[in-house]
Amino acid sequence: KAGVTQTPRYLIKTRGQQVTLSCSPISGHRSVSWYQQTPGQGLQFLFEYFSETQRNKGNFPGRFSGRQFSNSRSEMNVSTLELGDSALYLCASSWGGEETQYFGPGTRLLVL
Amino acid sequence: TQLLEQSPQFLSIQEGENLTVYCNSSSVFSSLQWYRQEPGEGPVLLVTVVTGGEVKKLKRLTFQFGDARKDSSLHITAAQPGDTGLYLCAGKYNQGGKLIFGQGTELSVKP
Numbered sequence: 001k002a003g004v005t006q007t008p009r010y011l012i013k014t015r016g017q018q019v020t021l022s023c024s025p026i027s028g029h030r031s032v033s034w035y036q037q038t039p040g041q042g043l044q045f046l047f048e049y050f051s052e053t054q055r056n057k058g059n060f061p062g063r064f065s066g067r068q069f070s071n072s073r074s075e076m077n078v079s080t081l082e083l084g085d086s087a088l089y090l091c092a093s094s095w096g097g098e099e100t101q102y103f104g105p106g107t108r109l110l111v112l
Numbered sequence: 113t114q115l116l117e118q119s120p121q122f123l124s125i126q127e128g129e130n131l132t133v134y135c136n137s138s139s140v141f142s143s144l145q146w147y148r149q150e151p152g153e154g155p156v157l158l159v160t161v162v163t164g165g166e167v168k169k170l171k172r173l174t175f176q177f178g179d180a181r182k183d184s185s186l187h188i189t190a191a192q193p194g195d196t197g198l199y200l201c202a203g204k205y206n207q208g209g210k211l212i213f214g215q216g217t218e219l220s221v222k223p
Contacts (some may be wrong), residue, residue, distance in 0.1 A: 004154070033211070041211035043155070043200065056210045090154050101211070103154025 002027065004093050004104035012110045018079040021107045025072050025093030031055075032074040033101060036067060037088040046089075049074055050096070078109075086111045118201055125191055126222055133186045133217045135201035140181045142204050145211070149198040158186075168192030190220045 005024045025032050026091050033056075034046040046057040049068035066076045072093075078085055088108050093100035117136045126133055135144070143162045143214040147155035159168050161177035161184065168175045172195075188195055201214045 035213075042215040043202075043212045044213070048210065059211060092154070100157050100160070103156070105153050 004091060004102050006013070006104040006107050007090075008090055008107060008109050009105065010110075012112065013081050014112050015081055015083060017081050018077065019109060021076045021078075021091075021109075022088055023074045023076070023091035023104060025074070025091075026102055029093035029095050029102075030072050031094045031096055032068060032072065033092045033094075034074070035074075035090045035092065036060075036074050037090055037106070038086075043090070079082060081111045083111050085109065116203055116212050117159075118135060118217055119215060121215060122218045122220075124220045126143060127192055128190050129221075131188050131219070132189045132216060133199055133219075134183065135185070135203075135214050137203065138182065139205055141184075142181075142206050142209075144177060144181075144184050144201060145204040146175055146184070146186050147200040147202060149216075154202040155198075155200055188219075191219075192223050193221045194219050195219060200207065 004026055007022045023032055025060055031050045034047040035043050037043045044112055046064055046065050047054055048056040050066045061071045063079045090103050090106045092103045094101045099100045119134050123131055143160055144156045145160045148158055149155040159175045164179045164181045166177040172189045174187045196219055199217045200221055202211045204211055
């Protein structure tokens with residue numbers, strides 16, 4: 001069974017631009033969660049989607065948004081990028097959200 | 113703000129030594145998980161504990177959940193270079209809630 005895949009793996013953007021990251025969950029999993037990982041703040045929860053609906057949300061500004069498609073694939077969008085948005089963005093999938101989450105390898109975003 | 117404090121942040125030891133990593137909160141967890149993350153990869157789940165006082169073993173790794181479900185520890189016996197990585201604890205304060213991660217413990221085991 002293929003694991004969680006994230007694209008792209010690496011991305012360089014400049015301040016003010018916007019970016020879209022993609023996550024394909026394990027087949028059959030309906031819950032996708034997104035996290036931001038930085039050396040200073042560690043791993044922080046962004047949001048969780050289940051059956052195309054946002055079910056949980058972390059404490060991030062409205063510039064961070066996401067969506068989930070009918071095939072459970074999810075995208076995360078960050079608008080008006082700031083230097084502080086440089087981070088490893090991880091997504092994790094699970095069948096319903098309460099079970100074991102399986103993480104993807106992440107997308108490393110660098111904002112210049 | 114619900115905080116999960118993990119200590120130590122960094123640990124550098126020689127092969128064969130024992131070590132313990134701690135995870136503490138002032139609030140009660142409904143469940144707590146330990147993950148290991150290697151460079152360039154996402155975290156991989158090691159164990160989930162849900163019952164106060166629970167002890168789980170995974171080869172040389174022993175995980176303990178505090179009686180009050182506010183703290184947890186990870187003990188590694190006879191550490192090996194392959195144990196090197198970032199160890200993360202993560203807890204849920206209620207079912208259906210979001211997963212809160214500790215800052216992580218960066219472990220380096222030298223041969």
